[in-house]
Amino acid sequence: MHIGEPVRMLTVEPVVDPVPRGDYPERFAEVAPRVPRPTPRSGVGRTPQQEIPAPLTT
Amino acid sequence: MTEAPDLATPIVGWRVWLMGWDEDGPTLVSPVAPFTWLPRVATTAGCRAGCPQAPTWDCHCGLYATADLRLVAPMVISAGAILGCAALWGRVVEATDGWRGERGYPLVLFAPTVDGDDRGRRDPSLALARIRSSRLPGSRPVGLPGAATTEALGRRYAVPAHPLPAVPRLAVWESDVAGCAVAVREEAARGLGARRLGDRDADARFARTVDAMLAALQGR
Numbered sequence: 164m165h166i167g168e169p170v171r172m173l174t175v176e177p178v179v180d181p182v183p184r185g186d187y188p189e190r191f192a193e194v195a196p197r198v199p200r201p202t203p204r205s206g207v208g209r210t211p212q213q214e215i216p217a218p219l220t221t
Numbered sequence: 222m223t224e225a226p227d228l229a230t231p232i233v234g235w236r237v238w239l240m241g242w243d244e245d246g247p248t249l250v251s252p253v254a255p256f257t258w259l260p261r262v263a264t265t266a267g268c269r270a271g272c273p274q275a276p277t278w279d280c281h282c283g284l285y286a287t288a289d290l291r292l293v294a295p296m297v298i299s300a301g302a303i304l305g306c307a308a309l310w311g312r313v314v315e316a317t318d319g320w321r322g323e324r325g326y327p328l329v330l331f332a333p334t335v336d337g338d339d340r341g342r343r344d345p346s347l348a349l350a351r352i353r354s355s356r357l358p359g360s361r362p363v364g365l366p367g368a369a370t371t372e373a374l375g376r377r378y379a380v381p382a383h384p385l386p387a388v389p390r391l392a393v394w395e396s397d398v399a400g401c402a403v404a405v406r407e408e409a410a411r412g413l414g415a416r417r418l419g420d421r422d423a424d425a426r427f428a429r430t431v432d433a434m435l436a437a438l439q440g441r
Contacts, residue, residue, distance in 0.1 A: 164236070164253075164285050164292060167317030169278055174312060176226035179414035181308035181326045182263050183379035 231308035232320050233328060233410035234286025235402065237296045238303045240332070240366055240374070247366065247374045249327060252302060260377045263324045265311075276314045276321040283321025284309060290402040292318065294394040297333060297385075303374075304385075305330040306409045327380050328409045329431060331438075332371040334384035381431065389438055401434035 241250035241257055249258040258264045266275035268282035276283025286307050287293060296302040306329050309322025366374075368384045375382025389398070408430045415423035 164287060164319070166285060166287055166292075166319030166321070170315045170317060172278060172312065172314055173227045173232070174224055175228045175231055175310040175322075177231045177308070177310050177413075178229045179417050181231050181310065181328065181413060183261055183417070 231310040236286045284325040287319035301333045303332045330382040397437040401437045404430040
C-alpha cells in the first residue's frame with residue numbers, strides 16, 4: 164500500500180487503551196477511582212460563606 | 222524529559238489482512254510482511270531494515286493504514302482480503318494518504334465470505350495462494366471464509382466482524398461506499414473510549430455507521 168510522502172511525525176497516547184481487555188465485551192473497562200483533590204490552605208482563596216437565614220418559627 | 226503527546230485518541234485508518242489459522246482459531250495476518258496480529262494484544266511494528274524503533278521518517282517500516290478506502294479496495298476485490306479499521310498509536314508517521322504506526326489493533330472487520338462450510342480455511346498456504354491468484358488476470362478469490370469463521374474472528378479479537386457475502390465492483394466503492402467509510406472511520410476513533418467503558422449509545426452510533434456502509438457495499 165502506497166500512502167504517499169511523509170508529512171509529520173506524531174506522538175499518540177490514547178487515554179483509553181484501544182486493545183480490549185480479556186474481559187471485554189462481557190465486562191466493560193472501569194474508570195479509575197477519583198483521586199481526592201487537595202484542599203486549599205486555610206485562609207487562602209476562601210470565599211466568605213453566605214449566611215443562610217434561619218427558618219421562621221411561629 | 223518526556224515528550225508531550227500530540228493526540229490522546231488513536232489514529233484510525235483502513236487496512237487489509239489475510240486470514241490465518243492457529244490452534245485456537247482464525248487470526249489476522251499482515252499481507253506484506255507475513256506476521257500475525259495477535260488477538261487482544263497490541264501489535265508492535267518491527268523493521269527488516271534494522272530501524273531501532275519503527276516507524277522512522279525515511280524508511281518504509283511501520284503498521285500501515287490509509288484514510289482512503291479506495292486504496293485498499295482492490296485487495297478485497299481480487300484477493301479476498303479482510304477489510305478493517307485499525308487503531309494506530311505510539312509513534313505515527315503521517316503521510317499524504319495514510320499513516321505508519323508503531324502499535325496497532327483492529328477496531329472493526331469486514332470479511333468477504335462464501336455461504337456454506339469453511340473447507341480449506343485451515344490451510345495456511347491459502348493466504349499465499351490468494352495473493353498469487355490476485356496477481357493473475359481474471360483470477361477469482363480462493364478459500365474465502367464462511368460466516369461462522371467471521372463470527373469466530375470477531376469473538377477472538379473482541380471487535381465487531383461482519384461478513385461481506387458479495388464483494389462489489391470497484392465502481393461501487395468509489396461512489397456510494399466512500400462517504401460511508403469516512404463516517405465509520407471517524408466514529409471508530411471518536412467513540413472508542415465510550416464504547417470500551419460500556420456506553421450503549423456509543424455502541425449504537427458505531428453500529429449505525431457500520432450498517433450504512435454494509436448497505437452501501439451491498440447496493441441497498
